[in-house]
Amino acid sequence: MRRRLLPLVALAGLIALSLSLGAASFGDDAGWLLMVSRLPRTAAALLAGAGLALAGVVVQQVVQNRLVEPSLTGAPEAAMLGLLAVTLLAPGLAVAGKMLIAATAALAGMAGYLALAARLPREDPMLLPIVGMVYGGILGAAGVWGAWATDLMQYLGAWRLGEFSGVMMGRYEWLWAIAALAALLYVIADRITLLGLGEAQARSLGLDYAQTRALGLVVVSVITALVLVTVGAFPFVGLVAPNLVARWRGDNLRANLPLIALGGGGLLLAADVIGRLIRYPFEIPAATVVAVFGAGVFLWLLHAAPGRRHG
């Protein structure tokens, strides 16, 4: 029981810390400060982290590879290309329209990655993430070129390096859509677990594989777009949270999805809190903090083979 409560206690501590930290100090207008700035910032980090972690586990089940996550499938880079196009061609488009274009572009980017992945041999688990990195790099380079040529580098910079300092009431509420998507994923958790058994086995068990995979990827694209447009891109969250939970609790998503969401939210909030503390009162972007930490965990995942105890 104590082991189950521990993550919740840690998360509560993080939330309290996040609410009390900032350049402004609490005075007579403490309630207003909380409502307008601190609570939105805390909620945004939790929601974005939860969404990225859930998107990560869905992608991992689809490609049957634990070392892949949405930012290793070209999804954020493709979404940035879509956003650049919108900024150039229809700068006045409502936020919902931008989200839709970004999500569609992310979906197209992932479709391209999956088409590549289908041609790769599966024996070497490192191949899929490496190809994803290269593929995302090419799309990202196209984005940089486009932004450079059109003088939009500033936009691109904001998308590429996610952080929460600009989050306040009225500017992050789209992220609450992630809560609805998380509920949808929980409803279809068994189907997502079945995807991870591979196409033949999943279909033999009566799963509509193509439909389930499409639904999962649409959810991943929408989450990618929501997070990117609102607070920017964050690497590694989709990799670290699902892997840590899988090592601890296994792969049954019906039981573990809530924990993966909490883990991702906690991870991103912790990164934001650390970023606010290191050079107080200045800030380091949460994406930078999470990249340093995430890269470390990624290396550990590569080297620590799963505990094998052959019977």
Place this chain on the structure above:
Amino acid sequence: MIEISDLSYAVGQTPILHGITTTLERGGITALIGPNGAGKSTLLHCLAGLERPASGRVRIDGLDPFTAPHRQRARAVALLQQSPALVSRLKVRELVGFGRWPHHQGRPGPEDRAQIDRALTAFALTELQDRALDTLSGGQRQRAFIAMTYAQDTPWMLLDEPLNALDPRHARDLMARLHGLSRDGARSIVIVLHDINAAAGWADHIVAMKDGRILAQDHSAALLTPEVLRDLYDTPFELLQHKGRPVVVAR
């Protein structure tokens, strides 16, 4: 009864199956034997409705596995894939539980749990039920997947090389268990085997495949003459007798 008539299958321009026609009776074990690349796995995938044939038809107790609704098909026929490559951290009981998915679609009832318990008992996995799959040996993992296929509780079980990774004792136990299951007619089993003597010892119907065609088939092990085996595998065999059973040895 599985009826297969004039079934052909091709990948791009490469034909894999050529006009397969045969009937597999309900009850008993049908063994598919033949060299690597003969089309045995492809035939199983066609029977399970996972591959769409170029021409011809398949009926599983009257059901067309390609057009039947997914769930209905998954309650008529279960496929165990050849050596599942997956490294999952599902627990054994969770994996076997997914065999019940076509029946409950996410809301298991007492009947589902009872069936999972029966499957765990039948394949000697009760002790291992809380272990994660990636902590098991290859043979234990193979048994867990077979138990999942069993828990699916379909009249037809299609098993692609289930003896892979099993030691002699567990291979014999598995064949004996499958033989028992198929005696009362409740389960009909189609199994791809590379162990010809296992086919000779346990199968009720042996189908020998080569180059996407049925080379020979019979309802007794008398099929397994040195001549047939030589044509099948392109290598000479000797036929011995041991306690009234034929034993074949590659020379």
